[in-house]
Amino acid sequence: MSAPDKGSDRQGWRALREIIHERILSGAYPPGARLPRDADLAEQLGCARATVQRAMRALADDGLIERKRKGGSRVLARPVTRATFDIPVAREEVEATGRAYGYQLVARDITQTPHSVAAAMGLAAPERMLRAQALHLADRRPFMYEDRWISLATVPEIVDVDLTRESANEWLLAHRPYSRCTLRFSAANATDAQAELLGTRAGDALFVIERGTWLGSAPITCVTALAPPGYALSTEA
Amino acid sequence: MSAPDKGSDRQGWRALREIIHERILSGAYPPGARLPRDADLAEQLGCARATVQRAMRALADDGLIERKRKGGSRVLARPVTRATFDIPVAREEVEATGRAYGYQLVARDITQTPHSVAAAMGLAAPERMLRAQALHLADRRPFMYEDRWISLATVPEIVDVDLTRESANEWLLAHRPYSRCTLRFSAANATDAQAELLGTRAGDALFVIERGTWLGSAPITCVTALAPPGYALSTEA
DNA sequence: TGACAAAATATGTGCATACATATTACTGTT
DNA sequence: AACAGTAATATGTATGCACATATTTTGTCA
Structure with a gap:
């Protein structure tokens, strides 16, 4: 059936983020490099583009990559250390x-x-x-x-x-x-x-x-x- | 007229977040109160549940509301001050x-x-x-x-x-x-x-x-x- | 050559749907 | 009445599709 192997490796967007993060850490996507298009990653990883988008946006929120509308996604050369503090009462x-x-x-x-x-x-x-x-x-x-x-x-x-x-x-x-x-x-x-x-x-x-x-x-x-x-x-x- | 008035007030998720935020600030949803279900808000505001979800998740990320799987969404009684710092080189x-x-x-x-x-x-x-x-x-x-x-x-x-x-x-x-x-x-x-x-x-x-x-x-x-x-x-x- | 308009392209957003998952609420049993 | 098992429910996630938007690239004309 047309079912895109859901049973075997059902990856969530968190898993996707982890996979891409690993590739950055391992040097597969070195600093400054351009990442594949969302659509290509989606096909490569066997999931929908929306799911890749979710993972990529998370990486961008963490300050690891930069995304631009037609420029695609790039690994930030100088990742900023982004920290979130909860200032308590x-x-x-x-x-x-x-x-x-x-x-x-x-x-x-x-x-x-x-x-x-x-x-x-x-x-x-x-x-x-x-x-x-x-x-x-x-x-x-x-x-x-x-x-x-x-x-x-x-x-x-x-x-x-x-x-x-x-x-x-x-x-x-x-x-x-x-x-x-x-x-x-x-x-x-x-x-x-x-x-x-x-x-x-x-x-x-x-x-x-x-x-x-x-x-x-x-x-x-x-x-x-x-x-x-x-x-x-x-x-x- | 099942068309959910797309033309007139096409709201983006950022606008939705703002609307809900306003309601919290104005006291329409007071601290500790339970918010309507995503689905109800979606109908009320004339958009898809996914869009409401996006807005609500943003509010939760900002520490304004709390979301639980079946408990629904609540306005946090004591909102934490959540600050994000970029520690530069x-x-x-x-x-x-x-x-x-x-x-x-x-x-x-x-x-x-x-x-x-x-x-x-x-x-x-x-x-x-x-x-x-x-x-x-x-x-x-x-x-x-x-x-x-x-x-x-x-x-x-x-x-x-x-x-x-x-x-x-x-x-x-x-x-x-x-x-x-x-x-x-x-x-x-x-x-x-x-x-x-x-x-x-x-x-x-x-x-x-x-x-x-x-x-x-x-x-x-x-x-x-x-x-x-x-x-x-x-x-x- | 250079400036400006038009096409191409990658991400952003919205929608409808289906199913997953965590909790709460209920219900029947002992 | 206490407890365990089950049903109900609100949010979470994934998908496919269409269109919006911001840039880059290309192409045309002066």
Whole structure:
């Protein structure tokens, strides 16, 4: 029957991706080389073009190959290391390691943002916003310190939230979904005040995560999170 | 009129994703809620189930919804912030900012790895490996310092490469593709020697990138890269 | 030779259908 | 009521087809 040997080697698109990946690793398709057309690969491997497309798109998403509309597919000469991080909520990050999570509001007030914060949030001029500074604890020891600004224009309800009980981050995630998010990782020396809060010494190298979220073009919040020495973000690509 | 109005509002899967995303943002599908079945959405939106599937899978990949085989699709109550970073080769990172790239080998020798490195590479015991320490420069100023170990068992040819001319990283990328890669970001205070090399002061907060690559289960290389203050890694999720 | 229009081509997308697979829900038995 | 086996169900995957779209290549004309 016309059945294209389904029974013997029923390959899924994941298997196809693996086969092609192997060919790249083994040098059969060396860096910079052009791969066969999807249609040819499909015939060669005994499957439909759509299945090859699925596998190839996965390889392209992983940064291994490059696909262009008429140029065909090429093995990237200099594959970029593409890594995906899931930035967890502090509570879950702590609890994932089996420690007890704690939260503590350090300060809360409503003031004018500095120019730097307004700029980071894409505003032309500073605005009055809610500023919340808080500590996340793991087994009662400082885990991360966050200094957060929340737009009163976009999230007016935030003034009525009891931030001594609930982390602003968790409240926002539950009540104000965002459509855009920027992230920035860097390192900084701890100031005296930061060291005091994090239980380390001034000058210690802190891991810095800066995050901004928007709903459409309206800024929601902008946080600078500081983690004491020992903190690391890791992933497998 | 069984024709599913193709002419008027021919929606692509990206448009569908956007529509569903909007519904989530607007609260039509609140956090934790179950979404309609793919088939129902398809009928409601006037397209094929495959198209809905494509959109929904994209939303799931972005960490916005969760899909289970019979449980249907749910809006994630606590959406994780999922960010994808492309870790560039130093040369390209420098040149992307319009600066002149420079490279300088600081040291090269073949010695036994410390236990820590052997462990990081998944080896039971230390091995003799090639260690290459090098500086990447931007406009003749230190941009990043790397301390790298390369497995002689996996990459014996590396001993014949002139590392004073070519960065080990670029040689490896061109000649030794990897199948697995681990990444770890952290912060550390500069030692005297590191500060000297990077042109900063001892104690300054450095951004640390640790990376390991393997081909199958064979370790290829393991690097610790240090960037001076001012360096940051950023992305848009 | 050079510029511009037209044809060719490889990937991208959409659709309809069939079947696979993982879970949930149900049902009958003890 | 507890349990195991079975049916129901929503998503996952594969296929064949047609057409869309972005590039490259080719061809024509000045």
